[in-house]
Amino acid sequence: MDKKNKPLSKNQKIVLDFIQKNKKPVKAYSILSNVKRKGINAPPQVYRALDKLIEIGKIHRVESQNSFVACKVSDCDTPHKTIFSICNSCEIVSEIKDPKLFKQLKDFSDNDGIKFDGYNLEFFGTCKACKNKQPESTQH
Amino acid sequence: MDKKNKPLSKNQKIVLDFIQKNKKPVKAYSILSNVKRKGINAPPQVYRALDKLIEIGKIHRVESQNSFVACKVSDCDTPHKTIFSICNSCEIVSEIKDPKLFKQLKDFSDNDGIKFDGYNLEFFGTCKACKNKQPESTQH
DNA sequence: TCAAATTATGTTATATTATAACACTACACT
DNA sequence: AGTGTAGTGTTATAATATAACATAATTTGA
Numbered sequence: 001m002d003k004k005n006k007p008l009s010k011n012q013k014i015v016l017d018f019i020q021k022n023k024k025p026v027k028a029y030s031i032l033s034n035v036k037r038k039g040i041n042a043p044p045q046v047y048r049a050l051d052k053l054i055e056i057g058k059i060h061r062v063e064s065q066n067s068f069v070a071c072k073v074s075d076c077d078t079p080h081k082t083i084f085s086i087c088n089s090c091e092i093v094s095e096i097k098d099p100k101l102f103k104q105l106k107d108f109s110d111n112d113g114i115k116f117d118g119y120n121l122e123f124f125g126t127c128k129a130c131k132n133k134q135p136e137s138t139q140h
Numbered sequence: 141m142d143k144k145n146k147p148l149s150k151n152q153k154i155v156l157d158f159i160q161k162n163k164k165p166v167k168a169y170s171i172l173s174n175v176k177r178k179g180i181n182a183p184p185q186v187y188r189a190l191d192k193l194i195e196i197g198k199i200h201r202v203e204s205q206n207s208f209v210a211c212k213v214s215d216c217d218t219p220h221k222t223i224f225s226i227c228n229s230c231e232i233v234s235e236i237k238d239p240k241l242f243k244q245l246k247d248f249s250d251n252d253g254i255k256f257d258g259y260n261l262e263f264f265g266t267c268k269a270c271k272n273k274q275p276e277s278t279q280h
Numbered sequence: 281t282c283a284a285a286t287t288a289t290g291t292t293a294t295a296t297t298a299t300a301a302c303a304c305t306a307c308a309c310t
Numbered sequence: 311a312g313t314g315t316a317g318t319g320t321t322a323t324a325a326t327a328t329a330a331c332a333t334a335a336t337t338t339g340a
Contacts, residue, residue: 009317009318010318011317027296028296028297029296029297039319040319041319042319042321043298044298044299044300044318045317045318045320047297047298048318052316052317063262064203066297066298066326085250085256096250098248101244101248104244105261105263108263110225110234112267114225114267114268114271115265116263116264116265117264117266118263118264118265119261119262119264120203120261120264121259121260121261122259123245123248123250123256123259124258124259125254125255125256125257125258126254127252127254131254150288150289151288152288168325168327169325180290182292183326183327183328184327184329185289185291187326187327188288188289206325
């Protein structure tokens with residue numbers, strides 16, 4: 001797949017840069033307002049860049065948040081094969097790299113024997129940092 | 141958990157009925173337009189019912205589609221523990237019941253030893269029916 | 281049993297997320 | 311040089327979701 005090695009366009013670079021700078025996933029309109037001074041003026045410009053960056057696997061969409069996060073997995077050569085953990089409290093998202101789980105999802109087939117092209121798995125819980133912050137009695 | 145046995149309210153019933161009648165997941169505004177004649181007039185009424193139905197596990201949200209589907213798994217007593225397969229072509233969604241995968245996801249913990257409260261897994265592919273319809277050369 | 285708390289309803293307005301449509305530009309390729 | 315593909319810029323609008331407020335129904339427990 002050599003789409004990955006194609007140089008990014010101007011807008012794609014701007015959007016990717018901004019996403020990579022952020023620890024947490026970012027929203028499309030937050031990207032927009034933050035890159036306005038770089039000459040990106042309107043939603044379609046952002047969404048086009050996002051679509052392409054997702055396609056080439058540089059970023060992922062966090063479905064449950066409508067947000068976007070840079071890919072942290074170096075050999076993640078395909079989009080749509082993603083495993084995230086999401087903290088309900090601080091909303092930090094981490095990409096999980098677990099070879100065993102990865103393999104299992106890749107090889108999974110349903111009752112009809114159908115194998116799948118991709119998957120998205122999102123785990124929800126409370127991250128370590130947030131667990132330490134709040135004594136268990138305070139959890140809502 | 142006895143929330144499940146609580147009788148549903150009027151609007152909750154109307155919304156659940158409509159979702160259960162549909163084989164495919166339905167969108168919030170499609171629900172709205174279809175239940176207007178039953179006295180539901182505005183989006184908040186639909187979204188409130190949806191929220192509650194999700195909370196008690198009667199329906200699930202299909203994150204990648206912004207759509208809602210009735211729960212098909214009888215012992216699915218908790219929300220947010222869902223596995224779906226989604227056909228890229230016809231968009232039919234099936235809830236997957238695979239005890240092995242289920243257990244694995246339930247027991248999964250990350251590098252920090254954190255266990256999760258819930259998860260959502262969506263597989264993407266082409267369902268059997270759609271595979272039969274289109275000879276492989278025609279696939280886009 | 282009745283007052284308080286909780287849950288649900290109805291409504292208007294608005295916020296948030298995403299795409300359609302059209303005109304134009306940059307670049308790759310043979 | 312001409313044609314195709316990808317990218318850009320712009321306006322408008324579609325689609326999804328929630329805020330905020332007023333009121334009614336229901337549970338519940340002192």
